[in-house]
Amino acid sequence: MAEAYAWLDHHLKGEPNGVADWPKVCNQVMFTYTTEPALAPGTGEPTGENRIVTPARRELRSDWSEVTRATEVFGLTGDGAGGADGLLLPVGGGAPETEGTGWRRAFLAGVDTEATAMDAIMKTGRAEWAGNPKIYDTRKIDRRHALAWTTEQLLPSGGEETAGRRVRGIPRLRLTVRSTATSASLYAHLLDVAEDDTARIISHEPLNVYGLTPDQDTTVTWRLQAAAYDIPSGHRLMLVVDSKDPLYGDASVTWTQTVVGSPAGEPSFLELPLG
Known part of the structure; x- marks a missing residue:
């Protein structure tokens, strides 16, 4: 202050x-x-x-x-066997490839989930500034109203590096979306997930999409909030996308269906800035 x-x-x-x-x-x-x-x-x-x-x-x-010295690109896959979360898979060459394309995943929109930027306006932030950050239980995020993708355990790249990843800069996300409504909200949350499935937030950002035509795809790209965050070795990076957050206004229509996909020509990806 x-x-x-x-x-x-x-x-x-x-x-x-x-x-x-x-x-x-x-x-x-x-x-x-x-x-x-x-x-x-x-x-x-x-x-x-x-x-x-x-x-x-x-x-x-x-x-x-000087903040962002490299980027790492993760491709998003469809859900796993039995409806498990999708994967964030490192993509070689620094650009999305066709691996992990051709899938679609759906959720019911307009309902808040455990993946929120804060529980209460101002109070959550004040608690974090005092050394009491919000702890997320990723198992409680309702997958009926959210989609999630997770990396394998992140390990140091070698040398003197000790963190699994040193996030430095502005993450970027691309998804292809369609909805049964003419508008939809997408709230992206990046979480640092520990071995016990609890997590802390790294970054987030909302995006409202208007002028949608039911059953037609629209590809969107947006930047998340800048972050400086060291993901500990052995932790996982999780991306959660849902449609509502009490911190923001939204364009979601409750109980409509939002579908996220990754067509071959425009694969979905997360670009992670590293420092």
Whole structure:
């Protein structure tokens, strides 16, 4: 907050407070702070929450072009045997290929799921800033109203790297969609999934699609929110797409059907920025 006020003081009031000399990019790497149990004043009893004792790590860059040093592309597959989630498969050569195309997956739109940006306006964000991020149980995400794709366990690429993946920059997603309505909302959530199937959010972004013609495909591409996040070694990356989130307005029509596909000419993919 102090930095935000300093930035406003400089750019709106013209105060010479050193803001002009700040690096152009200052990424705070999510959840790299350390915490300890918070104690209730007076009693010293644990409150069940944490408090931050060491701030999250920051990475200073002189230009945005220095943040993302490479990209990794994952192709989306259809669902697995028995209706299991689809897979996010690494694609060679840095561009989508025809592998994993020709499928369609459907869900009932207009119903919120456990995959939400926050449970309560402001409260979820304030809790995260205090060292108490929202924990998702990915098993509770209702697959009747959402679609999910997951990678295999992510391992370090070698050298001095210890994280499974160092996400740095703006993820990009392409899907082909059709609906029984003339409009649809797509909410994309990227989750870091631990071995016990609990997860923390990396990035998300909504997209409202209008002018749809039932039974006709429309291919859409959109950028998710920028992120600086280290996925621990052995964790998995999950993409969840649903149609409603209380944080945003939406164009979904309740109980209509949204179908996501990956035609051979325009395969669906997730582009992950790496730093």
